Amino acid sequence: MDATDGLPPRERRWAVFSLALAISLVVVDMALSNVALPTIARDLGVSPSSSIWIVNAYQVAVTVSLLPLAALGDIIGYRRIYVGGLILFTACALISATADSLPVLVASRLVQGFGAAGVMSVNTALVRFVYPRAKLGQGVGMNSLVVATASAAGPTIAAAVLSFTTWPWLFAIAIPFGLTALLFAVLFLPGGSGSGHRFDILSAVLSVATLGLLLAAVDGLAHGGGVLVLLPLGGSALAGWLFVRRQRGLPMPMLPVELFARPAFSLSVATAIAAYMAQSLAIVSLPFYFIAVAGRTQVEAGLLMTAWPIAVAAVAPFSGRLADRYPVGLLAGIGLAAMASGLFLLAMLPPSPTAADVAWRMAICGLGFGFFQAPNNRAILASVPRERSGAAGGVLSTSRLLGQTSGAALVAVIFGIVGTQPGAGHGAVVALAVGSCCAGLAALVSLTRLGGFARRGE
Incomplete structure (x- = not known):
């Protein structure tokens, strides 16, 4: 069978499960430790700003290696990069779970990030081999929903784990799932021989x-x-x-520079970077606010964030369908404006907020983010020729991770300047206000796509 026409329905279902399991595992792992950062910092005897590199090391490794690994996948085959990434990711999960110092934990998370990049760099390319051409949009939409939901659900999953055990298990829990994903990848994912051209x-x-x-x-x-x-x-x-x-x-560039000449593509990428920066500013800083200001436990902090992923999961499928009928710039702009409002309202929380005070504000953020994410991803992929879908997918993942990594690093900058002590100038409050500004900027950038030169159908 022609590999470009996808897999038969039964094999496709198993392959889709394999892709969803692996990508959700590595994306959830990016956010899983956020809720436990205050406790990890206390147990390891380090400052809050230093502990953020437990998150940053992982995200930095993924961000800097996505494009090179995607190019290597073109050469030696996507499944080889995918399987190798899962092996490295799972092995480092064991090291992270047994780390007894910040340098060891950060180093293991750094290497684990390279393993995660192996999965994320070729994930979109594998979707093209799994789904037939006629259902490629369905495959991209499902993949986007899994990534969005997994990214936002990390704190909730962390809260569930921490309600029963200690923070090392946040990393240990990835081991059985990593081994399962590895088994399914070997058995059900298509191979692909690669192009054989030279790696630059x-x-x-x-x-x-x-x-x-x-x-x-x-x-x-x-x-x-x-x-x-x-x-x-x-x-x-x-x-x-x-x-x-x-x-x-270069005949096969690692970065598809020519695609950025397309306004629909470049504006969608810019929107994604600013939006994911806003999301990261909130997800990383909120646990510190809930624990230091609101006096909640780390488990309660994770549960307070549950409304965000629930709202994302509820709205993302509908926003993807709306993107087939209405301009993406308008849909994403509305969603990001709602997200900016939600982040501003979170920054204005009273010192001792109730669960309800937090939940409806988090829901506004999640609804806005979910309303933005699926249409914007579709715009990035639909604004380029079909033969450049792989390159567009690599840029999509890089823009998301660049935004998330920059946001987490910016939290460290704010904490280093403002501090994390309770009060009106609490670092988390400032981070949420900055996140609101980033989301508002992303909304404005998105709305510029309503001009005739960058309409959805370009």
């Missing part, structure tokens, strides 16, 4: 340097680096310039 090592190095130095500059701000921050920032700008310049001369 220099492009990979420049890609890693661009994003790595940029995030290093943000971390320097969090720790009072002063003017020294200009060194990695300048290095990132130089590496980025060289990287983009090199891509223009």
Whole structure:
């Protein structure tokens, strides 16, 4: 059978289950430790701003390695990268669960992030092989829903785990699921031989340097680096310039630079980065607010965030269908405006909020985010030729992770400047206000797509 025509229905169902299990596992793991960060920081004897690198190390590794691993998948085959990523991810979960110091935990999370990138970098490409051409949109929509729901559900799952046991089990719980996902991937995912063209090592190095130095500059701000921050920032700008310049001369570029000339594509990517930054600012900072200001336990903190993923799961399927009939810029703009309002209302919470005070505000954020995410992903993939769907999927994942990583790093910057002590200037309150501004900016960028040059059907 022609691999481009997808798998037979029975095999497709198992392959879809394999893809959904693996991608939800690595995405949930990105948010799973957020709720426990205050407790981990206390148990390991480190500052709150330092503990955030338990999250950042994972996200940085994923962000800087997505494009190189996606390109390597084109060469040696997508399933090899996928299976290798699952093996590395599961092995590092064991190390994280047994870590007894911050350096060991951060190092294991860093390597685990490379394993997660192996899964995420080729996930969209595998969807193309699993689904027939006529149902490719259905496959992309289902994948987007799984990613969105898993990303928002991390704190709730963490609360459930922490209600029975201690924080190391947040990492240990990934081991059986990782082994199961690995088994299903080997048995049911299509292989793919790869193109065999040469891997451009220099492009990979420049890609890693661009994003790595940029995030290093943000971390320097969090720790009072002063003017020294200009060194990695300048290095990132130089590496980025060289990287983009090199891509223009390659027959199979690691970064599809030519796609950014399409307004519908570039504006959708910009919207995604700002929106995911706003989401990360909220998800990372809220546990500190609930524990330090509202006096809740870490389990209660996770449960208070449950309304967000429930709202995302409820609205995402409907927003995807609406995107087939109405302009994506309008739909995403409305959703992001609602998300900005919800984050502002969270920043205005009273010192001792009730569960109801939190729940309806979180629901507004989740409804807005779910209303934005599916149409925006569709816009990114639909605004490029079919033969460039893989490249568009890589940019989509990179934009999401760049936004989430930047948001988490920005929380560290805010905590380093403002602090985490209760009061009107509490770092989490400032982070939520900044997140509201980011979501509002994303809404404005999204609405610019209503112009004739960037309509949905371009």
